[in-house]
Structures are given as structure tokens and as C-alpha cells.
Amino acid sequence: MTDLYLGYPVFIWQALLNLSSLGLAGLLVAFVTTFYLKRKDESIRVAGVILEKRVNAQHEILRYLEDSSQKLEMPQPAASAMKEIMEDHGLALPYDPHLQYADIFSSVEKYRGFFKDFEELFAKHKLWLDLKVRHQMLLIQAYFSAINASLLTFDRLPLPAGMVLAPEEKEDLSNQLLFILGIALDEEFNQLLMDLEVLMVNSIYKLDLSRPKKSFLAQRRENREAKKVERFLLKKSLMGQYLPKIAMLAISLLEAKKGEGITSQEAEEYFRWYSDES
Template identity: 45%
Template sequence: MEETVNSFLGLPQFMWDGIFNITITLGAGLIIAFVTTFYLKKKDEITRVAGVILEKRVNSEQEILDFLEDLAFHKELHNGKEKEWLALLKEYELTLPHEPHLQYSDVFSSVDKFREFFRGFERIITTNKLWMGKKVRFHLALMQGYFSWINALLVAITRIPLPADNKLSEEDIDKLSTTLLLQVAITLDHEISGLLAELESLIVDSVYKLDLKRPRKSMTRNGMLNVDTVKILKELDGNTLLGINREKYFALMMTQVYAYKGVDIEGEDLDDIMNEVLGEEMK
């Protein structure tokens, strides 16, 4: 008895089954090969991008640390007024981290040197911020705000109300600014060193824990309403010696201005002037 063989287009069914199975196998192989290739290419691209970012980050953050080396170079006051200044700073209950020695960073040796440093610091942050980690970027913005508050204190010297016939000359402003800057630097020396040490630690973490996630917010977006900016202001105001003692620093500045010009002023008037100037300069 002859067996009936099913056929299609002249080919037996068993041949079509074989062709069908081969097609499926080849198709699955091609899909797997495509997915594997796409995944590996994507992984290679991520690795390549991570390598570029890491290199840029290391270079930019090393540049910042090199710039801040001057901040770590310290001097000790020897101007013949050591005892006088020590007593004055104690009177205002300001910190003296190296008492009885009065030490400060070389950056604060003169107003010109400080402002040159401050401008350079702002410039180097702007140049390198694209490659920084989020935490490093925030901390640098905090330090930038910190130094801007010190600068605001110096600017406030020119806004202290004085009699029309007894105004400050440019020479007076330079002398008072240099004196105040050194006094502030002496009392904040330990905190400034701490800010620098924290930055170094964050930079190391940003290199060894590379995060490629895109930040949701920009430090410059929406201007002063940016959430990070508000956080920085709160941190400066409530968690730094500069912010906590800012009224003391303004009082120190104003009493020296009036003493320098030989102007007598009552305590209540001094408080009113301080509140007015403080509101303008540090808010």
C-alpha cells in the first residue's frame, strides 16, 4: 500500500517543516545577535563617555585644588598689635582658633590680594563647573557665597554714616579694610581650613564614585529663587561662624570706623545703624 505524501509547491511537507525550523532558528539568532551587538555598543559608549567625563573631572578639580593652595598657606600676625587685637576679638566673643597666636591665610594679607583671589575663584568655578560632581559644585558655590559675605563686610565700611565734614578718604578705607579683613581671617581661620578640607574629600569621592546622572536643577536656573541657592544661604546663615556671628562682625567693623574717625556714638544708635547696614549687605 502506497503512503500518501502531502506536498506544497511540489515539495513534500517534511521539507517545508525543515525550512520553517531553519528560518525560525536563523531569525532568533539574528535577533539575539542584534540585541547583543546593540547592548555591547551601548555599554562601550557609556564606558567611553564615563572615561571622558572622568578625565575632564580629574583635570578640572585638580586645577581648582591647585588654585586654592594659597588658601592653605598661613601666616602669623606680627604688627605690634597682637595683644590689642587679641583683647578686642575676645571682647566681641569671636573665635580664636590658635590663641594666643593670631594666624591667618596669606590670601587675606591685603584687600587687593583677597579680591584678586576672590575674582580668580569665581572665574575658575565658572570655567570648570560643567565637569564637577553635584556635591562638589554645591560646596564650591557655598565657599563662593562665604567669601562674598566677607567682601560684603568690607564694602559696608564705605556705607557707614559719618558727619559730612568727616568722611572716609580712600586711604582711610584701605587701612580700615586691611585691618578688618585680617581680624575676620584670624577668627575664621579654622572654619576656612575646614571648608577646604571638606572640598578635598568631596573631590576624591566624585572621582571614585562617578555619577553620570544629569542634575535636575541648574545652580543658575531661576536666579536667586533656585532651591540650591536658598540652601546655600541657609547653610551660611545658620551653620557657619561667619553667619552666626555676622552681627558681631558688623559691630566690630562699625566701632573701629567710628573710633578711627573720632566719632562718638551711643550704643542704641550703633544698633540701629548696624541693623540697617546689615539688612542691605547680607540679605
């Protein structure tokens, strides 16, 4: 005889229970799957937005740097005289006997305009750059800042008694100094840009969606990054190695401009001042 429960056979209740269990399990699986897929879709959407922003930002930065680093070559016979000056002061000639330089180094006005635009581009896009690209951008920014600081040499120079530099003379001397640095640093300048391009490409193919957090450790990391930049600039880069030579070069340019010699004591005083400022 069939067992009954509430007037219905037990097997019917068992079937209903099994059906309910299957339905509940199906709903649970559907809920979890939907939630997971929704999260995954959101992650993909965010990754797509970040990738698009990063590609656009990096493209704009690279295009600007490439346009600004177009090469010019100094014609003869002026190149021979410039080569002699650079050799006398121990400055590199990357493409000897040719003297090549980026157009931004042809005048202080062009260089400062470039540097201002570069800093604005970096500030505009830095949030979309990954940590390695951001570090390289900081390094390049510090490099450009060091060159820019060198252009203030003749504004801060403690001149010998009786010697006065007119504003146009200071500008002319700064243009000469910048031009020589542009030639001597051209190869290293190109290497910095190539390293930046490689890092930018890698940051696209290896998209990192982790977000930096504001914390004590994050601040320590930023301090370490700043120290790395400073160490590269002062210890490893040609610009850092040239700091003492730039001081002597500035003195030579000043002597040639004014047609007056500077005593060894005055040169030593200036060199000490320059070292403190650097």
C-alpha cells in the same frame, strides 16, 4: 513511502525550516547583542569623558584653593595686641595663642583677586561637577561673598558729622577688618575646603551620569539649594554669627583710626544700617 512537497521530501523542508529558524534567531540575538554592546560602549565612553573632565576640573579647583589657603602666622608682639582686640569683640581664636591666617586675607587686593578667580573657575567648571559638589561650591561662594560685602563697610558707613575718611584710610581700615576676619574664620574656612575635597572624591568614585532637566521641579530644587546656602550662612556659620560683631568691630577700628569717639546714638544708627544691608 516518503511524503513529497514540490518534488522534495518533507523532512528536507523541515530541516531547511529549522535551519532558517536557527539562522533568524542567531541574527536576532546578534543584532540585540550588538545594539546592547554598542549602547554600553557609548555609555562607557561618555562616562569616561565625564570622569576625565570632572577629575581635571576638580583638580584645578582644589589646587587653586590649596595654593590660596597657605597659612601664615602673625609674629609677636603684634599678635598679643591683635588677640586683645579679638577677645574684646568676642571673636574666636582657633589656634590660641597663635594667630594664623591664609595669605589671601592679608590684603583686600589679594582677597578680591582670589575671589574673582574663584568665581571664574566655578563658572568654567560647574557643568562637570555633580550636585553635591556644586552645592558646596555655591556655599563657599556665598561665604566669600559675605566677607567681600563686609569689606564695603567703610565705603557705605554713615559717618558722624564732620568726620571724613580719605580713600587710603578706607583701604587701610578694610585691610584691618579683613585681616581680623581671616584669623577668626580660618578654622571654618579650612573645614569648608575639607568638606569640598571629600565631596569631590566621592563624586569620582560614585559617578552619577544622570543629567539635570529643565523643569518646574528643577527650578524648585535650585530655590531650595539657595535657601539651604542662605540658612547655613546666616544661622550656622561663624560668619553669620559674627555679623553684629563685625559692625561693632568696624566702629572700634574707625574710632582708633580717627582718634575720635562715636556716640551710642551714632553707633546704634550704624548698627541698624548694617543689619539692613546684611
